[in-house]
Amino acid sequence: MAFQLYDTASRQIQPLVPVQPGRVSIYHCGLTVQGPPHIGHIRKEVVFDVLRRWLERSGFTVTIVANVTDIDDKILVKGVEQGRPWFAVAYENERALHAAYEVLGCIPPTYEPRATGVVPEMIEMMQTLIERGHAYAAEDGSGDVYFDVRSWPSYGELSNQRIDDMQAAEDAPPEGKRDARDFALWKGHKAGDPESASWPTPWGRGRPGWHLECSAMASKFLGEEFDIHGGGLDLRFPHHENELAQSRAAGQQFARLWMHNAMLNLAGSKMSKSVGNTLLVSEVVKRVRPIDLRYYLAASHYRSIVEFSEESLAEAATAFQRIEGFVRRAAELSGPGDLGEVSAAFAEAMDDDLSVPAALATLQATIGEGNKLLGDGDSEALRGVLASVRSMLDVLGLDPLSPTWDRGGDDAAYAQVIDSLVGGLLEQRQEARATKDFATADRVRDQLTAAGIEIEDTPQGARWSVKGDN
Template sequence: MSLRLYDTAARAVRDFTPLRAGQASMYVCGLTVQGPPHIGHVRAALVFDVLRRWLERGHGLDVTLVRNVTDIDDKILAKAAEHGVPWWGWAYENERACTRAYDVLGIRPPTYEPRATGHVTDMVELMQRLLDGGHAYAVDGDVYFDVRSFPEYGALTGQKLADLQPADDVVDAARKRDPRDFALWKAHKDGEPETASWPTPWGRGRPGWHLECSAMAERYLGPEFDIHGGGLDLRFPHHENEQAQSRAVGDAFAQYWVHNSWVTLGGEKMSKSLGNTALVDEVVKRVRPVELRYYLASPHYRSTIEFTDEALQEAAAGYRRIESFVQRATERFGADGDLGTREAAFDEAMDDDLGTPAAIAVVHAAVRSGNTALDRGDDAEAEKALGSVRAMLDVLGLDPLDPAWAAGGDEKLADVTDGLVQLALEQRQAARARKDFAAADAVRDQLAALGVVVEDTPQGPRWELAR
């Protein structure tokens, strides 16, 4: 297999070749924890979770994934002040909300998840290297990157320096040598919490956003790594600036740049500033978490998702068709079998720039074939289809039998729920055995009132939570 990825820097599809045999390294820009996450925020983490799974399952690579947390920022300070709480408390509360959102959508934890505030020493060292190389300068406690000192500036996004607007990161642009220079370090200002500043050779202050990611990427992945990922909106200025400052000190930095597109609402990029958000905590009240994951994973990662409830419900129905086959087949063959062999067309789709739409189409085709085999009593073909479907869904993080999806992702709660429902079903079966049908119906009605739907099958009663 040869994985082809659309590399934003090269503006072309390239064959992915990791730097080290048997290993792959990825750095994905995490969230600035200024508030709870909406589904647009978590799409990037989900996209790179799928890519990570494919590198592991499809190519046998040992993947190191770093996803940072930006826990110091102008917006965090402003939001904390507005709510009358310490900035670090505000950041931590929202970091936990982000972690819950990742967990509920089955996004596996990264190998490392560094916080920006824990790596100020790395940032100071990187700034010193930039200053020593003539790529940065200090002005009254601020430190700026000199864009004219780096001829390759603009290479990632294909822009010329002369066409760029001034960097929007200071009040007094006259402090800069060039209005397009961007802040590496921001001097502490009157009125800001003293705790939101750190001592440096240039005075107390806090890091600029771009500096944080370059320093943390080098700390955990070294001066050169395979893939840098994030949302399309990060290409400029964030990723352009990251690349410039890292390569200016001699680091090769990222070999591939992969960006996912937005989730929009009413035709506009979903964002807190526009107020057009769909918080993860709210959306999973309308569909199950696994159905939301299916909704976000089904489109190609480079395509825009226009969020509507109609599309969300349609995706949920599509996933339930897959889930129904897996449940039917599992009742016949059991859930203890190993995952089967993926369809070749699925692998080809995933290797073609992570083509999840075509890959999911292969899953649905296999489901239809499996259902047909079940209906005609062809157990061998049906069991083969079950193994194949589960193997493909495993790559996408959508296997219905994964314990992560029971009871909304809480495995312990899932076990308790299943045990209680099974106990009620045993009582119902006992009532039916003694021909006390009124009592049996009462148990079924009580379960229905709690949102548990019971279906009697030749293999015994089957239950699921109501949609």
């Protein structure tokens, strides 16, 4: 089966037919950097990271562009609140986003342009839209530039809405709009806004509206037609609808497929800064291992809502640790080896709209086989199974042996010291067991357990691990 994906625009599963054979171009909406990322934001990064890894594994050369929208109303407000330049706020949060990518093992995008870096391209695009009769400078002299939705008959095609059915935005001031649904391509400079947040245009000084930056970046970095446009489902309207309208109205083909990931809910509603029910990535990884968090985010289907709970997160960690336990024990017996081939069932599941849950079911079956070989001590056959398991995990960004998860610093040195100390105790325990002095043997084990170290007896002798860490 060739790779196919649920396309939001046609509301159907569609085959991926790349513009250029062998290459896949993907644009997905990054963040408006008004705050540090929460785990809902990073769910989206994990989803697109898995997509990228799978396409690359399938032999495609993938170019992936994600924007950083580094100017908007809220960033300006925060700058004022915090008594520092708006760009300091944006930059700090951009760095927090990068830290979150890294801690969860997401490969950075190929290019990650900033909205403020494509202002000339946005101006050109507005000129094109005005020439073609799809945009206009506000008649009130505000310097705003609007897209004229009534001039574009297919407006609403992405979210399957008709303009006349749309609820008129309550908070939309009439301003200089011809229609209440017209959206701002560009916002004229207002008294009180910092000078640094404005750029010269043929219509006066001003700053980008939301939406236009993505159209400008997508065509600049991927061309006028590209393969997949993605983002969170909450961006489908108005953001993606507006991007599609302005790019098509400017004469571009734009995205072939639209891929939207479902939300991560907390306490019944979408995790969102405005609701205040957020869990920051930087906080969660203090109490949950990043690889366990990644498994939690990656394990459910990308189009299913994930209802966050501590219980389901803990359960995901347990499930992953079973997988990881196999990998570590197998690697101890037969060596880590190299990545192998994924199973045919795994490939079929991933090709079918990125069906990670089905892919994980086949992975579990492979691990079951591997555990039997481990019990038999068949290190030769085990090597092949381990290579396959690691390769499947690698597609999900979850190979426990990947250097991604090495926690640098002094860890390696400490591990040697601990191994030597624990090794001595295990020898004592083994001597006691040999003379059937089980009271002493158990006392040693209890002592280690109390220190957070788990002991497993295997045919190759005792192995130890830090609790919850395999």
